Amino acid sequence: MATPPANDRPIFGVGFFLSTLGFRSHEMWAERLVPLGLDSRQAAMLLNVARAEGRSQQALAQALKIPPSRVVVLVDDLERRNLLQRRADPADRRIRLLHLTPDGRAMVERLARVAAEHDDWLSVGLDEAERDQLVALLRKAAAGLELSGTVHSGLAGGEWEPADLG
Amino acid sequence: MATPPANDRPIFGVGFFLSTLGFRSHEMWAERLVPLGLDSRQAAMLLNVARAEGRSQQALAQALKIPPSRVVVLVDDLERRNLLQRRADPADRRIRLLHLTPDGRAMVERLARVAAEHDDWLSVGLDEAERDQLVALLRKAAAGLELSGTVHSGLAGGEWEPADLG
DNA sequence: TATTGTTATACTCTATAACTATA
């Protein structure tokens, strides 16, 4: 049978559950970050830099889709707390290269643990097979949306920029 | 085999994809509402009232988890545009009962069509079986989270408050 | 002249708290 006409379809479909669960996931993620003293964006920044140290602030702003002016203050804070470090680019002195400090690297590991906890919490209603299935389907849906626009992705290789994590 | 230790688990799991896709879903949903002249919250309000006409503003505020003061201005706007109507409660004159106007009902039907389009768009990478599977898994995950706190739900009966739709 | 990072400004949301009218 074909897809039923719009009016016969449930309002509570993919979009509804995705938005609702996504919202709740983000909400809870932010809560888990409080003890770490991190903003969800700052967490994303740390993970992003961890994946490619030596990024410029500009690149980061683009990946996270936030204005460069906002990156400044967030990096300011991370630098003050010795998690991130701005280094000069010998080739172009306008650019600040972002690097993790040892504390920053420790924080990234902590983030990985918290993310795992978070995932467990999110999928508490699912058994292991279902959880794998869910991730696979979400991945596929994301690929179909060419989400590279929103979250810079190289989906083909299974690589994701954690731009919006949180 | 058991769940692997936190540090060996991918950062890009359920939480990441749920947040990312949920965010994108909401973003696109809001875009689709622009031509209708609706805010995502206003859309949720209309759907909410459609499911139970005669709700009070207070009840609506609780269901949508937004302060009553905010409900006022949103209802003001919807009333000005003849989509919603405030009626006096004969039993308690403090209360305003919310009802859809004929225009409001037409708008709800339009919303149903837009929501169907939106769902199609979201699941463009999936075939029909996969899409059904995804909804089922999301539903199950939502049930596991006892999401009734965030989105007032009677999940058992498959009934959802569209509080956070969008 | 264009670009990186920065600072300053202005604006949009949002929540909070005062206020009124009923109960």
Place this chain on the structure above:
DNA sequence: TATAGTTATAGAGTATAACAATA
């Protein structure tokens, strides 16, 4: 006195635009 709705105020978060240094 307590509650529904409303109004007013103040605060957070955000983007925009001006600015300085370098290319």
